Amino acid sequence: xxxxxxxxxxxxxxxxxxxxxxxxxxxxxxxxxxxxxxxxxxxxxxxxxxxxxxxxxxxxxxxxxxxxxxxxxxxxxxxxxxxxxxxxxxxxxxxxxxxxxxxx
Numbered sequence: 096x097x098x099x100x101x102x103x104x105x106x107x108x109x110x111x112x113x114x115x116x117x118x119x120x121x122x123x124x125x126x127x128x129x130x131x132x133x134x135x136x137x138x139x140x141x142x143x144x145x146x147x148x149x150x151x152x153x154x155x156x157x158x159x160x161x162x163x164x165x166x167x168x169x170x171x172x173x174x175x176x177x178x179x180x181x182x183x184x185x186x187x188x189x190x191x192x193x194x195x196x197x198x199x
Contacts, residue, residue: 116145120152127193134195140175146184147173149191161190 120126126149133145150158150173159166164183172179173187188195 115151116148117151120149123192126152126191130188130193139178142184143173143177143179144175146179146187146191147175147177149193150187153191158187158190162186 116129120129129145129149130142133142136142147170150169155166155169158164159169162169162183164186169183169187171177172183179187
């Protein structure tokens with residue numbers, strides 16, 4: 096995760112900085128809520144990006160170590176452009192301490 100220092104704006108100009116959802120994931124409840132919302136959305140890239148944000152919040156190196164997966168591969172698979180295999184998805188969910196369930 097990188098942090099950027101906002102640039103000083105000239106009068107009348109708006110300066111923005113990239114938002115990283117990982118910075119807001121400070122509790123297991125928030126992490127679960129983000130994943131739940133992504134699963135409700137249903138789009139694979141949204142789900143992968145949400146899982147990636149949660150993994151970054153907990154430390155991607157730790158997640159890689161626990162799952163036995165390559166850290167760089169995890170960053171790639173859990174990006175908004177990634178497409179993790181189901182096995183990777185399940186390993187990461189478990190490493191994050193989250194649980195999935197289905198309901199009718």
